[in-house]
Amino acid sequence: MILVTGGAGFIGANFVLDWIANGDEPVVNLDKLTYAGNLHNLDSVQGNPRHIFVQGDIGDTALLERLLAEHQPRAIVNFAAESHVDRSIHGPEDFIQTNVVGTFRLLEAARQYWQALPAIKKEAFRFLHVSTDEVYGTLSATDPAFSEDNRYEPNSPYSASKAASDHLVRAWHHTYGLPVLTTNCSNNYGPLHFPEKLIPLMIVNALAGKNLPVYGDGMQVRDWLYVRDHCSAIRRVLEAGRLGETYNVGGWNEKPNIEIVNTVCALLDELRPRADGQSYKTQIAYVTDRPGHDRRYAIDARKIERELGWKPAETFDTGIRKTVQWYLDNPEWVAQVQSGAYREWVQKQYQAD
């Protein structure tokens, strides 16, 4: 049994689906179901006895103690976080609460649980913390890509809160010996991505005939990784990562945002041409840049390749085509995450608990 937190969100849900599909070990999935958590992401494993969903907060110590005692997981994988940079700029409080205080509470509950385990289980236990490349700050066009030795220089409230959580994880290993692993991954894309993030926003807006808002000059560079490749990296680190180590995870796909938007438009032009025959590119609209917008992130993923033999299975071309196709094939998912009806349904479902 493993305990996953944030498993109704974008990456967490992909991880849970992947986990269930690729083995027989059960998973307890603890998620608060914020606006970013979506139970429909887990429709295909609803009712599967190997998936136990619990609505709750990683900051709720009593709940954590109960879940750990009841399910006796051999590992915790922590995805739960507030994850959207723009939201962190407008309202940083939730980011501090979940990403910093929540991670602290989870670490403390994990430590107490782990310390009380019998020796053999104690040795096998793992706490894997899922983090981001944004903790390293920003790069110039000529800087080498981020390696695990880069200094932490977070620039947004989001990345600062994730950096703080990474430091707590590190300290719980150094001070208490908790068997931790940390992954710092670049931008993910793929199915189940909430349409506030660049790629799904562009797809959804394009199809709805709306503007495609591009920040500043659109030349901010990010590395992109298909979400299922991130999931396979996490599984690999959980299996074989060296305790206390951090592993950078990336797709070797550095691209400026405007190139991403153009690629999405070109795929849509091919797969779902506009009725008037024009390209979706005509909907692109440059908007005022995000304050403090980091210019470039790039990931040097050689350590995880060298030590653990992990490599992404998708190229950007194959991954982005699958992604665009998935959004075209799943309009009801998009409608659900955009509607208030979904949130009301969740409230009703879990009111009794």
Ligand code: NAD
């Ligand atoms: P997401 O916003 O889609 O999902 C986060 C999930 O966490 C949601 O289901 C939400 O309900 C849940 N959650 C939020 N606060 C919670 C709390 N207090 N207790 C329990 N559950 C809570 O995020 P994501 O994009 O899937 O990211 C998952 C993790 O991966 C985050 O830690 C993020 O920092 C990290 N990460 C994301 C990316 C990316 O490109 N999306 C890249 C690298 C790392």
